Amino acid sequence: MSEVRLSAEPRTEFGKGAARRTRRASKVPAVLYGHGTEPRHLALPGHELMLALKGGANTLLRLQLEGGGEELALAKDVQRDPIKGFLEHVDLVVVSRGEKVTVELGVIVTGEAGGDVVVQQQLTTITVEAEATHIPEAVEVSIVGLGAGRAITAGQVKLPEGTTLVGDPAQVVVQGLGAPSAEQIEAELASAEAELGAGEAGAAAQAAAAAEVGDGVTDSSTGQGDVVAGTEDGTGGPTQVPGDDGAGTTSGPSAGA
Helix, strand or coil: CCEEEEECEECCCCCHHHHHHHHHCCEEEEEEEECCEEEEEEEEEHHHHHHHHHCCCCCEEEEECCCCCEEEEEEEEEEECCCCCCEEEEEEEEECCCCEEEEEEEEEEECCCCCCEEEEECCCEEEEEEECCCCCCEEEEECCCCCCCCEEEHHHCCCCCCCEECCCCCCEEEEEEECCCHHHHHHHHHHHHHHHHHHHHHHHHHHHHHHHHHHCCCCCCCCCCCCCCCCCCCCCCCEEEECCCCCEEEECCCCCC
16 A cells, blocks of 8 residues: 655644635645544645545555654545535544554456446445555456356455455445347337337327317407307397386487487
8 A cells, every 4th residue: 555744734723714724825624533642633735635645545644743753644534625626624543553444445347247248336345454554455356257147245355465354245246237139129119119109199189189178268368259149240239128117128328329
């Protein structure tokens, strides 16, 4: 594993304002804790720390403290700006030579499976226990000879010497799936086209039904509907209202008006 030396300055100011001032000085606020010691607030050089963490979260950091002391540490939690990506804060844990620590190792798939097998990787990292100063960079999983319906579990992964698996050994890391045949692909495409055609036909039928219903609806803007003619010219006639003497009277414009 790689080891990077960094100079660490003590921080005496705390809070959001102090953290912003630290970052403006091209440094990263950090907290170092572990081994039963009180947390120590530090400022680390931003560019050097960024380059160190590019080598992986398990990069061993040798911190040169004020007064000539040194500490070995691992990054426990790294906070980055969600938009610009620069380091905002780092939590570090103290480690010592010979100490066992639990870390996540990346899984690298090597080799090629058969031509009729689709490989599905279900785990990109596995949890292991390793010596703090001898943490592997990653683990490799060979898929040569992996057939359809077969899988490689975490317990079957060959780990570097001095490293032990932490967690369920039955967890599937990669598995082989049967590649679909040309006939299956054509059948799926035909089914998708049929569903699409049925959806378009249904939408057209709904639109036609809505148009038919709309033909018999009164125009809400004019208030006009069907007119029933009451006179020969079709304009509608006056209504006969019976009077007290039984004779019909006419409602409408008065005579001679």
